[in-house]
Structure formats: C-alpha cells, structure tokens
Amino acid sequence: MTADDATDSTDSADGTDGVCRPPAEAPASPPPPRPTAQRVRDTRELLDREIDCWVATADPATGAPHLVPLSFDWDGTSLLLATGERSIAGRGLASGAGVRIGLGATRDVVMVDGLVEAVPTAVLDPAEADRFAQRTGFDPRETSGSYLFFRVVPSRIQAWREENELRGRDVMLEGRWITTTD
Amino acid sequence: MTADDATDSTDSADGTDGVCRPPAEAPASPPPPRPTAQRVRDTRELLDREIDCWVATADPATGAPHLVPLSFDWDGTSLLLATGERSIAGRGLASGAGVRIGLGATRDVVMVDGLVEAVPTAVLDPAEADRFAQRTGFDPRETSGSYLFFRVVPSRIQAWREENELRGRDVMLEGRWITTTD
Numbered sequence: 001m002t003a004d005d006a007t008d009s010t011d012s013a014d015g016t017d018g019v020c021r022p023p024a025e026a027p028a029s030p031p032p033p034r035p036t037a038q039r040v041r042d043t044r045e046l047l048d049r050e051i052d053c054w055v056a057t058a059d060p061a062t063g064a065p066h067l068v069p070l071s072f073d074w075d076g077t078s079l080l081l082a083t084g085e086r087s088i089a090g091r092g093l094a095s096g097a098g099v100r101i102g103l104g105a106t107r108d109v110v111m112v113d114g115l116v117e118a119v120p121t122a123v124l125d126p127a128e129a130d131r132f133a134q135r136t137g138f139d140p141r142e143t144s145g146s147y148l149f150f151r152v153v154p155s156r157i158q159a160w161r162e163e164n165e166l167r168g169r170d171v172m173l174e175g176r177w178i179t180t181t182d
Numbered sequence: 183m184t185a186d187d188a189t190d191s192t193d194s195a196d197g198t199d200g201v202c203r204p205p206a207e208a209p210a211s212p213p214p215p216r217p218t219a220q221r222v223r224d225t226r227e228l229l230d231r232e233i234d235c236w237v238a239t240a241d242p243a244t245g246a247p248h249l250v251p252l253s254f255d256w257d258g259t260s261l262l263l264a265t266g267e268r269s270i271a272g273r274g275l276a277s278g279a280g281v282r283i284g285l286g287a288t289r290d291v292v293m294v295d296g297l298v299e300a301v302p303t304a305v306l307d308p309a310e311a312d313r314f315a316q317r318t319g320f321d322p323r324e325t326s327g328s329y330l331f332f333r334v335v336p337s338r339i340q341a342w343r344e345e346n347e348l349r350g351r352d353v354m355l356e357g358r359w360i361t362t363t364d
Contacts, residue, residue: 052288056238056249063245064280067238069288098246106234106251 030162036178039159040171043110046103047074051136053112054102055081057092066092071136072101073128079112079152080132082121082140093150094118101152108161114152124149212344218360221341222353225292228285229256233318235294236284237263239274248274253318254283255310261294261334262314264303264322275332276300283334290343296334306331 034042050072057066066088073080079101083090093099093116101112121129121141129149133139140147157172159165171178216224232254239248248270255262261283265272275281275298283294303311303323314331315321322329339354341347353360 054236054238054249054284054288056236056247056282058240058245058247063240065238065240065247065274065282067236067249067282067284067293069284069291092247100238100247100249102236102249102251106236109251111249 030164033165033168034161036168036171036180039165039168040177040179043157043159043171046110047079050103053079055089055093056100056102057089058095058097059088060091060095060097071138073132073135075128075131077153079114079154080119080128081150081152082132082138082147083150085118085146085148090148090150094148099150099152109159111158112152112154113156114154117151117153119149119151121147121149212346215347215350216343218350218353218362221347221350222359222361225339225341225353228292229261232285235261237271237275238282238284239271240277240279241270242273242277242279253320255314255317257310257313259335261296261336262310263332263334264314264320264329265332267300267328267330272330272332276330281332281334291341293340294334294336295338296336299333299335301331301333303329303331 052069053072055068055070058064059066068083068089070081070083070089081093083093085091085094096116099114099116101114103110103112129139129141132149133141140149153175154172155175156170158169159171160169234251235254237250237252240246241248250265250271252263252265252271263275265275267273267276278298281296281298283296285292285294311321311323311331315323322331335357336354337357338352340351341353342351
C-alpha cells in the first residue's frame, strides 16, 4: 500500500485497508486493475447471477453488528431480500440505520451500501414475489412465520479484487453508475 | 420451516430465517443435517484453513452497519485481524460494540460472535505477527499506515449449510465448544 492510496480522494472513509491480502502462495503480481467500465459490467453481471449475499445490519436493540447470509433478487435497480420481521436482521433492516451487503468472493467483492424500504408480503407486486421465489427457491408468502420483504436501493457500490484495485473501487455513487472513461 | 424450528430453544434471537434457501435448480432434498460433533470438526477445520472472512462492525460515529472482507489468522482459540486504526472497520472493532464474522460459503457458513481486543502492532508477540504475515501474505508491521491488530475471542459460533441445519447450529456457546453427543 502506498501513501497515494491512503490519500486517494476516491477512497471512502474506511481507508484502503479494508482488503484481503493475497496469500503467500498466490502469484506475486495480481492481474492489472480492471478499468471502471469493466468493473461496472462485472458488478452488474454478478448482481444478475448471484443468489446469496452477506447482509450486515445493526441490531437496533443493542447497536451490535449483525451479519447473515440471505438470498436476494435483483431487478436491475434494487435488491429484494426477505427475512423474519422479528429477526435481528429484520429489525435491523427496518430500523433506518441502513444496510451494507457483500456479494461474491472475498478476493472479488462487490459491496453495496443502500437505503432500505420494508415491503409487507401482502403489498409486494405478486410478479416480483414470484420472481423472488423462482430465483431463490424460497417463497416467503408460503411460510407460516411473519416475513417481510426489504427493498434495498443501492446508493454506493464498490468492486475490487486485490489491493491494486482499491483505487477506483467505486462503481456507483449517489445511486448512479459511474460512466467516466478510465 | 416448521414452527418447531421457530421456537427451538437453541435458536438465537435472530430466529430461523437468517438463511439462504436452496436455488430452484438444487436437489429437492439437501443431505441430512450433520451431528454437532461433525459441525464442530468442520468449523475448526475451516478456521484452520480459511484465510479471509467477512467482518461486520457498527460504525461508532453513525451506528451504521459496516462490512468488509479481511484476512485473519486462527491460533485455535482466537482470530487475529489487522486493519487501519482510523478505518471504519478499525474504529468499529475498537468501539466495544462487538463484531460478527462470517466464514465460508453462504450455503456452508460459520458465524462467529466475539469479544474484541485491540493489540497495537508494537505490542503483539512477534511470533504471532510472523504467523499472521505467513498465513495472509500481508505484514501490517511493514505498512506505512497506522495499523492495529485485533484479537477476536469467540463467544458463540454457529455452523449451518441449508435450512435443515438451522436446528442445532450452535457449535460454541459462552466460549465453549459444544460437546453434547447428538
């Protein structure tokens, strides 16, 4: 890591150290960093393809961090999640404290910060619920428990593989895909 | 999901819905649930083998959830992490709000809740720092930034694959591996 990285104005407040390092067995030189346009394409493909994600919330009762894998659907604009309304994840998603979602592998991550809207099962467009069930193999409408859907509209998305991709890892800011040519 | 699952006394407060569902293409019946002893073995093997984990913290400035992949070492008792002391993850780890860590795949997860101790780089036993560097390929002592090590002592560990493993997913409680025979 260079000092340049640490002061790169495109870096978020978490600095440049939130990254997994290559294991000792890995090649000394990772591939060159992908240009932004490629990262945007890879990110959208991952959102289209992936079924599960890591959902980090804050427990509104204690402020403690929570994390759980959940299935999701992606309609090109928002992620749709479902979980029990009384679960820690459900209460955290409903709390207004926001959510941070990780997709993909630890050395090829997509991180999503987003705004959350709770959508009661009975209110969701049945076509959307059908699509969720088709993709995830799980239909929250058929459960006996009290499930809620949650729509997550990304405000920022980041994508990086190894340390050399920390610079320029923002692929969406303020809800807009970055279209700047590298 | 059965009502029994939802009221299983071994379930944590997050209920039984914090789980990824099998995709529609998956076999209708997952393998039978592993007995606790097998889950403990699998969990310890994963902690020995894995290099990266998903680290969820709460941003002490805002209470917002944070999530980032970080490399770790495991000495059989605690996880050792390292990140910038001024990063969101670093400040969250130092805040006393706790940490929740996910390892493995979303359909074969190990979830660790733990207590965190910040360990300044200069204070950590050099042998431990060497081991961290060997395992992760990254030596925080060699960086120009202000890195801290963080020792995470697990208080609770859970392990599950699919929905049929939610029951009995605790493999450690109050810092002790569960030894009950199934």
